Amino acid sequence: MSTFTYLLGDSRTEAERLRTQAELWDPISHALFDRIRIARDWNVLEIGPGRGSLHAELKRRVEGPVDAVEQSAVFANALTGGHIQNVKLLDAELPREHYDFIFARWVFLFLPDPLAHLRKLAGALKPGGILAIQDYFRETFALAPMPDDWNALVAADHAFFEGEGGDGRIGAKMPRLFAEVGVETVEIVPHILSGHPGSAVWLWLSDYYLNILDRYAQLAPFTRAKAESIAKSWREAEKDPASLIIAPAVLDVVGRKRAAWRGGPT
Numbered sequence: 575m576s577t578f579t580y581l582l583g584d585s586r587t588e589a590e591r592l593r594t595q596a597e598l599w600d601p602i603s604h605a606l607f608d609r610i611r612i613a614r615d616w617n618v619l620e621i622g623p624g625r626g627s628l629h630a631e632l633k634r635r636v637e638g639p640v641d642a643v644e645q646s647a648v649f650a651n652a653l654t655g656g657h658i659q660n661v662k663l664l665d666a667e668l669p670r671e672h673y674d675f676i677f678a679r680w681v682f683l684f685l686p687d688p689l690a691h692l693r694k695l696a697g698a699l700k701p702g703g704i705l706a707i708q709d710y711f712r713e714t715f716a717l718a719p720m721p722d723d724w725n726a727l728v729a730a731d732h733a734f735f736e737g738e739g740g741d742g743r744i745g746a747k748m749p750r751l752f753a754e755v756g757v758e759t760v761e762i763v764p765h766i767l768s769g770h771p772g773s774a775v776w777l778w779l780s781d782y783y784l785n786i787l788d789r790y791a792q793l794a795p796f797t798r799a800k801a802e803s804i805a806k807s808w809r810e811a812e813k814d815p816a817s818l819i820i821a822p823a824v825l826d827v828v829g830r831k832r833a834a835w836r837g838g839p840t
């Protein structure tokens with residue numbers, strides 16, 4: 575039984591944040607699906623679809639059902655068209671060597687033991703099947719002009735995901751993990767969005783960070799005083815159209831299951 579707690583929950587506020595985040599990022603995922611050339615009738619599995627905008631897009635592309643594993647009952651109950659399992663991935667029952675394509679965006683950074691999760695997915699992939707993970711390498715996160723104590727904020731950002739055993743750098747670790755489960759990395763594409771005050775990128779990152787600073791303030795060396803100082807600097811920066819925010823990088827990591835790999839238990 576997988577016991578970790580998913581950090582961001584499924585409140586209405588979080589669902590709305592996921593919706594606006596998806597508006598910004600879905601075109602990047604669609605471009606990934608174009609490159610992979612997802613075809614009609616492929617067997618597809620999505621992990622952690624959340625509000626499901628990409629689950630709908632995948633169904634549109636295969637012109638049929640798309641299976642999903644989603645640990646939130648709120649999100650799982652809203653998904654249709656496919657075998658939807660409302661469990662954590664490690665507790666899911668997946669068919670062996672069944673899927674042509676397995677996809678997860680922004681799920682792995684939360685997961686303890688990513689190798690066990692990848693081993694499970696590799697077991698469910700057909701030989702030659704494609705695994706695509708879109709996930710963070712959060713090191714690129716910056717605000718210009720850079721506020722005092724920025725490094726403490728970045729440290730708290732990492733500590734937050736590490737709190738439940740996750741990893742905000744997991745995107746960059748994927749190729750080595752893929753290799754351990756018999757998946758050959760065929761492509762890594764970075765996306766580092768940036769924007770000035772008022773832009774969609776600025777609003778997306780302000781919505782996340784300014785609302786989570788209270789939780790981050792619990793994570794030393796970040797403190798409540800530093801959180802307040804960052805929030806003040808952020809709001810000051812917002813008044814200057816020349817200010818720039820640089821987002822945490824998201825990496826598309828695409829792999830192909832080696833034909834000979836039969837793997838361990840799923």
Ligand SMILES: C[S@@+](CC[C@H](N)C(=O)[O-])C[C@H]1O[C@@H](n2cnc3c(N)ncnc32)[C@H](O)[C@@H]1O
Nearest residue numbers: 580622623624643644645646662663679680681
């Ligand atoms: C940050 S949201 C991303 C949602 C969606 N993939 C997107 O790109 O908009 C992470 C999602 O993964 C789900 N999730 C987290 N851990 C999971 C696990 N172990 N098994 C299945 N779903 C999980 C959460 O419930 C949530 O819906």
